[in-house]
Amino acid sequence: MTRLLQRLLGRLPVGWLQLTHSRGRLAAAIAGVAFANVLVLVQLGLAGALNGTIVRGYALFDADIMISAGDGNTMTDGSNVPRALLWRALADPEVADGVALYVGTVTWSRESGDTALQTFGIDPVATAFVRPVLAPILPTLAVADRAAIDRTTRRLEPEVVQDLSEAAPLRFETEGRALSVTSAFTGGVGFTADGYLLLSDQTFLALFARRSSGAPNHILLRTVPGADPAVVAARLKARLGPDLRVRTMAAAIAADQRYQGTQRPTGIIFNFGVIIGVLVGLVIVYQVLSTDVADHLREYATFKALGYPSGYFIGVILEEALILASLGFVPGFLIASGLYLALHAATALPLEMTLATAVAVLLGTMVACALAGILATRRLAAADPAELF
Amino acid sequence: MQADPPIRVTGLNHWFGSGEARKQAIFDVSLEVDRGSLTILMGPSGSGKTTVLTLMGRLRDVQDGSVCLLGEELNGAGATAQVALRRRLGFIFQAHNLHDSLTARQNVLMGLEVHGRGDKDGYQRAADHVLGLVGLGERLDYLPGNLSGGQKQRVAVARALVGNPEIVFADEPTAALDKASGRTVVEMLKALGRERGTTTVMVTHDSRILDLADAIITLEEGQITRREESS
Numbered sequence: 001m002t003r004l005l006q007r008l009l010g011r012l013p014v015g016w017l018q019l020t021h022s023r024g025r026l027a028a029a030i031a032g033v034a035f036a037n038v039l040v041l042v043q044l045g046l047a048g049a050l051n052g053t054i055v056r057g058y059a060l061f062d063a064d065i066m067i068s069a070g071d072g073n074t075m076t077d078g079s080n081v082p083r084a085l086l087w088r089a090l091a092d093p094e095v096a097d098g099v100a101l102y103v104g105t106v107t108w109s110r111e112s113g114d115t116a117l118q119t120f121g122i123d124p125v126a127t128a129f130v131r132p133v134l135a136p137i138l139p140t141l142a143v144a145d146r147a148a149i150d151r152t153t154r155r156l157e158p159e160v161v162q163d164l165s166e167a168a169p170l171r172f173e174t175e176g177r178a179l180s181v182t183s184a185f186t187g188g189v190g191f192t193a194d195g196y197l198l199l200s201d202q203t204f205l206a207l208f209a210r211r212s213s214g215a216p217n218h219i220l221l222r223t224v225p226g227a228d229p230a231v232v233a234a235r236l237k238a239r240l241g242p243d244l245r246v247r248t249m250a251a252a253i254a255a256d257q258r259y260q261g262t263q264r265p266t267g268i269i270f271n272f273g274v275i276i277g278v279l280v281g282l283v284i285v286y287q288v289l290s291t292d293v294a295d296h297l298r299e300y301a302t303f304k305a306l307g308y309p310s311g312y313f314i315g316v317i318l319e320e321a322l323i324l325a326s327l328g329f330v331p332g333f334l335i336a337s338g339l340y341l342a343l344h345a346a347t348a349l350p351l352e353m354t355l356a357t358a359v360a361v362l363l364g365t366m367v368a369c370a371l372a373g374i375l376a377t378r379r380l381a382a383a384d385p386a387e388l389f
Numbered sequence: 390m391q392a393d394p395p396i397r398v399t400g401l402n403h404w405f406g407s408g409e410a411r412k413q414a415i416f417d418v419s420l421e422v423d424r425g426s427l428t429i430l431m432g433p434s435g436s437g438k439t440t441v442l443t444l445m446g447r448l449r450d451v452q453d454g455s456v457c458l459l460g461e462e463l464n465g466a467g468a469t470a471q472v473a474l475r476r477r478l479g480f481i482f483q484a485h486n487l488h489d490s491l492t493a494r495q496n497v498l499m500g501l502e503v504h505g506r507g508d509k510d511g512y513q514r515a516a517d518h519v520l521g522l523v524g525l526g527e528r529l530d531y532l533p534g535n536l537s538g539g540q541k542q543r544v545a546v547a548r549a550l551v552g553n554p555e556i557v558f559a560d561e562p563t564a565a566l567d568k569a570s571g572r573t574v575v576e577m578l579k580a581l582g583r584e585r586g587t588t589t590v591m592v593t594h595d596s597r598i599l600d601l602a603d604a605i606i607t608l609e610e611g612q613i614t615r616r617e618e619s620s
Contacts, residue, residue, distance in 0.1 A: 014490075306548075308503050
C-alpha cells in the first residue's frame with residue numbers, strides 16, 4: 001500500500017504512514033467515518049424507499065395525463081375534482097380516452113392487527129388505464145363487492161392469497177360491508193398504507209358512502225398516438241382553469257416525490273438524518289486530523305525548516321482525509337447494506353442500495369473529509385521552526 | 390578569508406516580546422563565516438547563540454541589521470525566497486525531531502524530496518549511502534522508536550546532509566552522542582567542508598570537539614566577546 005501510494009503521490013505517503021503508525025487512532029477514525037456513512041446511507045435508503053413507494057401507487061395505472069385538484073399534492077391528498085372535467089377534457093382532439101379514479105383508505109381488522117389498505121376505485125371496463133397485469137383482473141371486479149388485493153400487503157400470509165378465485169374468495173368486512181377478494185396482484189407496501197386494494201368504482205362508492213360519483217380524486221387521460229402529453233396537459237390546464245393541476249403522469253410523480261421529500265415530516269426527517277450523518281462525520285474526521293496535526297507539530301516544524309512549503313502540509317492532511325474517507329466507507333457500506341436487508345425483511349419497504357447512491361455517498365464522504373482536513377490545517381500555523389532550537 | 394563569505398552578519402540586533410516586556414537579546418553582532426569552515430558558537434545559557442543561529446538560518450525574521458546568506462539579504466526577504474533558501478541549508482536539531490512514523494530511510498528521504506520529484510531510486514540510493522556513512526546501514530528500515538538516542542541523532546545528521554546543503558546549522562548535535570560518536574559526526578561535517586565546501590555553524594557546549602573548529606565565536610549577554618581562529 002505504501003509503495004502504491006508513493007507511486008500515486010510521487011512522494012512519501014507521509015499521511016498514510018502517520019495514520020497507520022497509530023493503529024488504535026486509525027481504527028477509531030475508521031469506525032467514526034463508517035458510523036457516519038451508515039447514518040447517511042440508511043437515511044438515503046429510507047428516502048429512496050419513500051420515493052419508491054410513491055411511484056408504486058402511480059405504477060398501478062397506465063395513463064398519460066392526470067387531472068387533480070389544486071391542493072392535490074400527492075395521490076391521496078387534496079380535494080376532489082368534478083367528474084364533468086372528464087367530458088371537457090375529452091373534447092380536446094388529442095385526448096383519446098379518460099376515466100375517473102377514486103382513492104380512499106380502508107382498514108381490515110385482523111387478529112394480527114389492523115391493516116390499512118390504500119383503495120382505488122375505477123371503472124372496471126377501463127382496462128387500458130391499468131397496467132397490463134391488472135387488465136384481466138379489472139373486469140372481474142364489476143360484480144358488486146368484489147376486490148383484488150395486493151399480495152405484498154404487510155403481514156398478509158402468502159397462503160391466504162395463494163389460491164384466490166371466485167369459488168374460493170377471501171372475505172372480510174370493512175366499512176360495514178363484506179368484500180370478496182377474488183384475485184391478487186403485486187403492488188407494494190408504503191409509508192402510509194400496508195398494501196393496495198383495487199375495486200370497481202361502484203363498489204368503491206358503496207364502500208365510501210359519503211363519496212359521490214361526480215367527485216373523483218383524479219381523472220386519468222390517454223392521448224392519441226403521436227401527441228405530446230406535456231403539450232396536451234398544458235393546453236388542458238389553460239382550458240380547464242388555473243386552480244387545477246393538469247400534469248403528465250411523470251410530472252405528477254416527480255411533484256409528489258418532491259412534496260413528500262421536502263414538505264412532509266417523514267421526508268424532512270430523512271433529509272435531516274443525512275445532514276446529521278454528514279456533520280457527525282465532519283466532526284469525527286476533524287477531531288482525528290486536528291489531533292494528528294497537534295501531535296506532529298514538531299515534525300511539521302522540522303519539515304518547514306527543511307524548506308517544505310505550506311502546500312505540502314495541506315497535501316499531507318488531505319491525503320489523510322481521503323484515506324480515512326475511503327477506509328471508512330467500506331465498512332459503512334457493508335453495514336448499511338446489511339441494515340437495508342434487515343429493514344426490508346422487517347417492513348417490506350423497497351430499500352435498495354444503488355450504485356449511484358453508493359458512489360454519491362463515497363464522493364460526499366471524500367468532500368466532507370477534505371473539508372475537515374482543510375479546517376484542521378489551521379493548526380499548522382503553530383508549527384514554528386524557530387521553536388525547535 | 391574569501392571575498393564573498395556564505396554568511397555575513399552586520400550590526401544585528403534582536404528583541405523578544407513587545408511593549409514594556411520587550412527585551413533586547415542580541416546587541417550589534419557582526420561576523421563573517423568562511424566557505425567550507427566549521428564555526429562553533431559558544432557561550433553560557435541565555436547568551437544569545439541559539440538566537441543568532443536561528444536568525445542566520447532564516448528561522449526567525451531579521452528585525453534590525455543585516456544577515457546576508459549565500460549572497461541573499463534576509464532582512465525583508467519574502468516567504469517564497471525564504472522557502473527556496475532553506476532548501477540550500479541543512480539543520481541538525483538538539484532534539485533530533487525525527488518523524489516517528491517514518492523509518493530511518495524515509496526520514497532521510499524527506500531531506501531529498503523537498504527538492505522536488507526526482508529519480509526515486511537515486512534518492513533511495515543516496516539516503517542509504519548517507520545512512521551507511523553515519524553507521525546505520527543496518528538500520529535503514531527501523532522506526533525511530535526502535536533506535537537509541539545516538540542512532541536517532543545520526544539519522545537527523547544524515548537527513549541534514551543528504552541534500553548536499555551549502556550551509557549546515559547545528560544545535561548541540563553531539564549532546565546525545567557518546568564521545569566517539571560525537572566526534573565522528575563533527576569530523577564528518579568537517580570533511581564535508583573540505584570535500585564539498587559545505588559551511589557549518591554549530592552551537593555547542595561540548596569541549597571535546599573544540600579542536601576540530603576552524604573558528605570559535607563566544608557570545609555573552611547577546612554580544613560577541615571573543616573570536617578565535619585556528620591557525
